[in-house]
Amino acid sequence: MGQRQGKPYRVALLGLYHESNTFIARKTTFEDFQNSHLLRGEEIIAEYRDAYHEIGGMLAVMDREGVEVLPLLFAEATPGGTVTATAYQRLLDEMTTLLAGTLPIDGCLVVPHGAGVSEEQRDMDGHWLGKVRELVGPDVPIVGTIDPHANVSRAMVEATDALIAYRTNPHVDQRDTGRIAGELMIKCLNGTIKPNQCLAKPPVTISIEQQYTAAYPCTLLYEEAAVLMQWPGVLSVSVVLGFPYADVPEMGTSFLVVTDDDRQAGVAVAQRLEALLITHRYAFVGKLETVDAQLAEMYRLEKPILWLDMGDNVGGGSLGDSVVLLKALERDGRLRGFTCIFDPVAVTVLRKYERGAQVKILFGNDYSLGLSHNPYAAKVCILDKVDGKFRETTPRHGGQVQYDMGETVLVETAAGNVVMIHSLRVPPFSLSQLTSFGLDPAGFDVLIAKGVNAPIAAxxxxxxxxxxxxxxGVTQADMTTMEFRVRPKPLFPFEDIST
Structure with missing residues (x-):
């Protein structure tokens, strides 16, 4: 049992979670965290105890072992632009104040993303984890989870005893990853292990569309990691694919190995994976297909088709307002499609009309024209007006249970395509986004989802x-066309690393 001298261990639980796209002009504000998940104390337990989220896995282990969990703060915002200095400082101040008020503690469970960037702290996760370490001291174990889209920094590793990345993309193993972190925490508390972390950062970054972990080439890395996990003394092997839309010195793929006080084994495992990625680096570049070529091919393919809009990937920080694929379906006119469009202004206009009304409306943005804002003009029929709240009860990317896309209007265009226009940004991680409001996904030829790999789980x-x-869009798949200033060099595929 999780006890010391007859008393339950006291373990703090806290997290600050954001995937920051530094190429987006609009910053992520404190309000964005409020509109997503800003939870304190028992709110964290209520939200995640039964969820397919890492916090749920952590709690399950702590409950089983009789550990006293001290839930402090969990702040998460939908991926977007760099976090404002004001928002980060406000969250950091609250987190550290709450943590200081719980001391002394026996352990600390942490939930960073690993690709957080704020205006003044570009390595946001390394910074707040470092502050946690300063408060709890060098001897209190800090164990946590990270997203495989992290850009892992030395500061993150130095501040913690063990970080474990999810093994799947789409991320459907978050609860299990939280359980693994919880098990390591218990072993740390009982003194049965002494974690040692080893980080390797090869000069390679993986193209976003090649980060589907169930298929080649990612399987090369994950299958080798599974073999290396069997080495004596190895506690965890994390393949961290990286987040290519953050212009930071830590950008790129990483391998993070946790051993039981065996630095030599950790280095050897990390170097094996590093060499494997470098050898097969060209397989991770990928081949990109144009919209027109794919549209021409659709007629012979089995329906429905999931059409992933990589340039408007909400899970990578995009707004979710692109009409590029919708316009392609509209021009063609032979396939019936569905898409979500984030446009709070259009919602404000449409909510004035009754169901069944025929309305001429401007909505979304046509990124294909290269303009700052060029909405799509269409005559639509209003099908329904809903509050935008829905739930997900099965393991899906992100592990969340409750979603809120704000006031939402469902419309149908003259070409027969259905558009869900919503007022709060929500990534397409759940089919409940359709079924909760009377839409049958199987009733469409094409389902447009604004993502790359994450929507596949749903x-x-x-x-x-x-x-x-x-x-x-700001999450276009070819990262080599984007203007980086501080990324590491040399870095494949930007530069040749053959020498």
Missing amino acids: YGTVCHTIMQANTP
Whole structure:
């Protein structure tokens, strides 16, 4: 049992979670955290105890072992631009104040993302984890989870005893990863292990569309990691694919190995994976297909088709307002599609009309024209007006249970395409986003989802064909066309590393 001298261990639980796209002009504010998940104390337990989220896995282990969990703060915002200095400082001040008020503690469970960037602290996760370490001291174990889209820094590793990345993308193993972190924490508390972390950062970054872990080439890395996990003394092997939309010195793929006080084994495992990635680096570049080529191919493919809008990937920070793929379906006119569009201004206009009304409306943005804002003009029929709240009860990317896309209006265009226009940004991680409001996903030829791999966990259950579209936007798949200033060099595929 989790006890010391007859008393339960006291373990703090806290997290600050954001995937920051530094190429987006709009900053992520404190309000964005409020509109997503800003939870304190028992709110964290209520939200995640039964969820498919890492916190749920951590809690399950702590409950089983009789550990006293001290839930402090969990702040998460939908991926977006750099976090403002004001928002980060406000969250950091609250987190550290709450943590200081719980001391002394026996351990600390942490939930960073690993790709957080704020205006003044570019390594946001390394910074707040370092502050946690300063408060609890060098002897209190700090164990946590990270997203495989992290850009892991030395500061993150030095501040913690063990960080474990999810093994799947889409991320459907978050609860299990939290359980692994919880088990390591218990072993730390009982003194049965002494974690040692080893970080390797090869000069390679993986193209976003090649980060589907269930398929080649990612399977090369994960299968080797599974073999290396069997080495004596190895506690965890994390393949950290990296987040290519953050211009930071830590950008790129990493391998993070946790051993039981065996630095030599950790280095050897990390170097094996590093060499494997470098050898097969060209397989991770990928081949991009145009929208028109994919549209021409759709007629012979089994329906429904999941059409992934990579340039407007909400899970990578995009707004979710692109009409590029919708316009392609509209021009063609032979396939019936569905898409979500984030446009709070259009919602404000549409909510004035009754169901069944025929309305001329401007909505979304046509990124193919390269303009700052060029909405799509269409005559639509209003199908429904809903509050935008829905729940997900099965393991899906992100592990969240409750979603809120704000006031939402469902419309149908003259070409027969259905558009869900919503007022709060929500990534397409759940089919409940459709079914909760009376839409049958199987009733469409094409389901447009604004993502790259993450929506597959949800939409893949009904879609017989999956296509990744090379669309324009701030999450465009070809990262080599983006202007980086501080990324590491040399870094493949930007530079040749053969020498």
